[in-house]
Amino acid sequence: MHHALDSTCKALVENLPDGVCYVSMEGMVLYANRSFANLLGFASQQVLLGLSMLTFMHPDYHVPMEDFLYRVLQKDHSLSAIQVRILGSEENQRWMEIRWIDIPVEEGAFLVVRDLTSYKTLQEELLLQALTDELTGLYNRRGFKMMAEQELKHCHRLKNEVVLLSIDIDTFKQINDTYGHDEGDRVLKLVAKTLETSFRSSDIIGRWGGDEFLVLALDAPSGAVDLLTARFKQALFDISQRQGLPYMIAVTIGSAFSNVKTVSSLEQLIQQADKAMYTNKHR
Structure with a gap:
């Protein structure tokens, strides 16, 4: 029963519409589901394993992301989520929200990642209309x-x-x-x-x-x-x-x-x- 439940939970996480990843104390990706890979533009999540989370970030967000990961890995609840821009062209900007899920683990942390691109685009359009x-x-x-x-x-x-x-x-x-x-x-x-x-x-x-x-x-x-x-x-x-x-x-x-x-x-x-x-x- 326990093994079946583990398999079911893994399948559930693997098929979630939001991205899920597990990062080490050094901020390296140790696990990524399909949605996380798709969000970053990769066909397979296997190529992400062992890479730093900063690899996918626009340089402007390296410092905020490092600060976020440091707090998360220190179990600091003062900052549970961050919005960052994904590395890419200026013409095709993409954004994501990274949220820490406080699940007890020996080391590292689970993160849930959501695509914010449509929301950011709408936000910019509304701001433009307002101005x-x-x-x-x-x-x-x-x-x-x-x-x-x-x-x-x-x-x-x-x-x-x-x-x-x-x-x-x-x-x-x-x-x-x-x-x-x-x-x-x-x-x-x-x-x-x-x-x-x-x-x-x-x-x-x-x-x-x-x-x-x-x-x-x-x-x-x-x-x-x-x-x-x-x-x-x-x-x-x-x-x-x-x-x-x-x-x-x-x-x-x-x-x-x-x-x-x-x-x-x-x-x-x-x-x-x-x-x-x-x-x-x-x-």
Whole structure:
């Protein structure tokens, strides 16, 4: 009966949908079921035996994994699971959760491994949706604030100068009222696309709300504002002509800058750029 039960348990573990492995005190794989081998892209679990768990991890996760294994093998219950990226290409990232199962054994530990790739992909998609403006594909207010604050801190540490532009579409209400909201949406998309082609990919661009856009131009001296705005305005003029629009897309722009002498927060930069934009609009 005992032998039959052992055989049944082994067959059960062998056919579980989640990966199961047994690692030595040195973190070497001593046992692996089929699901664990499949998760790592191996046809047979036999080739895994004797290999370090770090063999399968992306280098960025070697240190966290070593810390996790150390705690597990010391029977430290403060960290029972870890999420790690599997070694592979940047285009095809794969993730797994490794969970310690506290089964009494003389040495080593049993680990249960679950594929997290679909969950991580969904998580990234949801985060992207939460930070992106659905109409234009630019950062929305939340996304712009999060990315711009992060980059602004980085620029402050490096003592780099940055410029923030506040951009408002002229006569947008008239375009909406005359040609309809679909045409208004078209204008917003054209402005967004022109912003992306007029500024560097490293610059932070967002739709702040309505017909207002913000650009945080990184490592850009304040003396370059006229050049940046003139290039963007010319690009809008050109696209209006190429598209054969019955109106000309024009914008009013205000700017603010932060450098070593005048270190400003993102909120201060936005307020200053907005004020400059409204001043320019009413000239």
